[in-house]
Amino acid sequence: MYSTRIYYQDTDAGGVVYYANYLKFIEKSWFEYLMSIGISIPEWEAAGVYMIVKNVSLDLIESLRYGDTITVATDIFLVKNAYFMMSHRVIKDNKSTARCETKMVCIDKNGKPKRMPEDFRNKLIQNIKNGQQMRSSITRSVSRDS
Amino acid sequence: MYSTRIYYQDTDAGGVVYYANYLKFIEKSWFEYLMSIGISIPEWEAAGVYMIVKNVSLDLIESLRYGDTITVATDIFLVKNAYFMMSHRVIKDNKSTARCETKMVCIDKNGKPKRMPEDFRNKLIQNIKNGQQMRSSITRSVSRDS
């Protein structure tokens, strides 16, 4: 779990965290999460394997303010041949203040999609969190009826 | 239509625009679009009316690089009592390179949701782009089968 304080750089003149900056917390969380299960993105890149973000959905539930402390929890909930999906929760005081899903696609040096290497893919599969996919259909990006 | 060049600050070490920075282009686009239809967000804030982002979906189609020139096209496709939805396309050489949808919710100074003022809401309604909602169901955030 990635943990950080909210600094001025994360906020905007509305007094709360600027919406794009959630995606920065989330990058840090997935980087550290993947590292914790044995996947170093920089090392894979050195070997010619790149993961790029293809789709993102983000739901902001409760505002975050300067000086707050948050943790971000990242889970893997779907692994296919050429992509995988993660869900992320931004937590403050044991409450989810934001939810996010990201689809990451594997590409080669020239930007062409390619199969994830077996070792990379196996580590992802071993860490799939059951039940996540169901929740994911609930928290789908832009809800039209609230 | 908001237009900009891609600068170093927009890119990352992968050589392309960093995913969170799309949301920055999109904020600038909706600000200028709303201004062009007679809605100044800073003026409404001075009057105690705030619009916050509640949900975002982002689809990255094609990478953007340092020195590229893009335009962002913003349309309104749904207006309710307390929120409205916009779609955004990031265009390079007449091709969509990214798509985004945002749901904006009206709140008061204390963060409580509230009805949008009539004048604000009427200007939005007069500028709804027909046919956008249909497209929106296609470009729903995180596609699971591509």
Added chain:
Amino acid sequence: MYSTRIYYQDTDAGGVVYYANYLKFIEKSWFEYLMSIGISIPEWEAAGVYMIVKNVSLDLIESLRYGDTITVATDIFLVKNAYFMMSHRVIKDNKSTARCETKMVCIDKNGKPKRMPEDFRNKLIQNIKNGQQMRSSITRSVSRDS
């Protein structure tokens, strides 16, 4: 002259532009200024010539707020064999609200300092603004006695 509005993304919870974001305005200004005198940084990079920032001084004079419109004026005031220096003013309503100086050093693909190509250097020299260097010694970065 680069001109922009101040958006939420530029500000922080103090209600004003976040200090690091001045350097983003300034990058855009020097990019456009160099372009205007016939120097395209992306094209020179394609030819193996890179310019990196080596030193920066920044003086914040007056705060900028959400919705403000600013222009940034960039001038070249010193050109040597392997580096050149620019000064930048962030202007609102004809008043300087921030001043900055940057030293840019020429490097090759491996990060080694190298002479600037003659064509590149000549264009810089033809556009040196006289009198700038004098001012620069006044606005030196971190003043200790104010």
Added chain:
Amino acid sequence: MYSTRIYYQDTDAGGVVYYANYLKFIEKSWFEYLMSIGISIPEWEAAGVYMIVKNVSLDLIESLRYGDTITVATDIFLVKNAYFMMSHRVIKDNKSTARCETKMVCIDKNGKPKRMPEDFRNKLIQNIKNGQQMRSSITRSVSRDS
């Protein structure tokens, strides 16, 4: 000492940390440093005491790359009635890769400069690092002769 990894969000298409992002590391470092000596900026703000950055000098010595781990060391080297100065070093593998100095000025809610409260100022004074000021005159912002 604030410590972090370098993520994609910190870098640019040149493959290295983008120059403005150093100021973000440095904000985090001074926030945590001041916290460690008993000064919580958010708490002082709640009491109507604000510290703003007035001047910055930044010297980039060696590039930082995706996946690198850095620490930032912050020291106080000058405390006056209404402002104080800090120096910051960005360290990788026991080597300084960047140096920075910042002047912070005390203001009230309306942006007017004011004396720092005694308790605030005393804590700063008790933590002045001797010898820093001397070094500071050496690393003055934008050197003209290298």
